Amino acid sequence: MKPSASARHSTDEAAQPRMVRLVDAERARLTFRLDGAPATAQEGDTILTAVLTARRYLVESACGEGKRAGFCLMGACQECWVTVDGTRARACNTLVIAGMSVATGGHFTGG
């Protein structure tokens, strides 16, 4: 799904999700829960991909220093911890499974 020229120069950038699907962009859909609301992912999406192809941010920084959207994507920086079905997990290397419940807000309150 290549962004069109008009989308690229849109002034309303804030309304668009952060990441763009470029390759294998149409795969089977699955539904999960994101912060309590129904959400859609594609089969094989990590939680990070599913969230950032729908939103611009992933979590709040652990020390209240602003929003974060992941960084290293290889399990090293530890900036993408979320809560999955009550257990903490890194969003960058946890695949979305149908029906799972992801909470992005509670990452530093335990979980």
Next chain:
Amino acid sequence: MADPAIAIVGAGPAGIRAAEALSQHGLSAILIDEAPKGGGQIYRQPPDSFQRAASGRYGFEARKASALHRTIQRLATAIDYRPSTLAWNVCDGRLDTLCAGRGESVVFDILIIATGAMDRLLPLPGWTLPGVYALGGAQIALKYQGCAIGRRTVFLGTGPLLYLVAYQYAKAGAEIEAVLDVNPAHAKRRALFGLASSPRTLAKGIYYRTWLGAHGIAVEEGVTPMGIAGTDEVREVRYRRGSVEKSVRCDAVGLGFGLKAETQLADLAGCRFRFDRESRQWLPERNSDGESSVSGVYLAGDGAGIGGADAAELWGERVGLSIAARCGRRRDASRIATIDRRLALLARFRAGLERAFPLPMHGSRLSDDTILCRCEAIRVGQVKEAIRAFDVVEMNRMKAITRVGMGRCQGRMCGLAAAELLATETQQDLAAVGRLRGQPPIKPLPMPWPSAP
């Protein structure tokens, strides 16, 4: 004598080839890997639902990637292969692992550490803004998830990966605003002599660079990055070229200055480290058999110093052959000689690359309000103040006082810059400030672990 229990950590090019060589000599190993599929970061395999052919995903390296994937697929049923498993500690001949919430200890007589590399990063003003990703992370977004990190991307930093990832993004249809290399073209030309020892790799590098130019993508070399600007997210990259200040609008930045070895397990295993001037990193020592200073602990691949994927495959095999000989198998002297010759050639090439793409020095000249530690948002000025107030001259003391390196990443992101800063502030040699001690668990663990089903 019974065969020893052998454990390998890391199923990238080095770990897989080590397991293969052992298996060919009738030795079985436990192969532990954090990823669900083998290949490491460089040859990382996407989840099953992705259809894109290997030629698109791995480019010129597709043949090597596919060969490695076939090997791990074959080995998976022949050996004790444990994917999706984190080795989070090593102590007294025992690895502590965690898989799907279940902890398990793995006892070994011989350990091969093949933990690979990650991006070598330096802080910049604004590098914590959403939209800034490590360069290797930007590549993983594409090859593992089919995604670009944004709509208009700037690639900033240095090293061969900078051009490769920009090329891969452009080929996949992403919009690239600029490729900004902190190293000037003349440094690369000077280093060509060393690079010429591996003409094929050199040719690929030139190809990517030329391809980008031919496709109208702005490539600027010899820039000084000034910062990444934006309020809630990335809006532009500011830099200087000569005396001219410039900026480029974007909503994503791929940031990286080469690669850095992941050495935490080698540290916990008690391996002796040496300071490597070329890469400005502390690295575990190893002999020509790949054995560390600790008997029975071997090092293979980028985790013992950056050599690239080809060298990692060779080191993996080399270590496997060393161990086979140690276990009484026939020593394959001619194959060992061939591998050693190739490794020597690749080492010359690597030295040339380090000269062509050295780490820039801006790490020691950061403004006081630049965030140094991403985990805990500790700024350069605060660290400088603490260094002065507490007469800090050593890294672990600095960690104790400032918490730099104590956050969740354990200094993986900021450690290098923190050492440069401490060395500069105290007018010491970089080697003299020491290195952050590794601590188990080497990555955060979810606690409490859910009980086993």
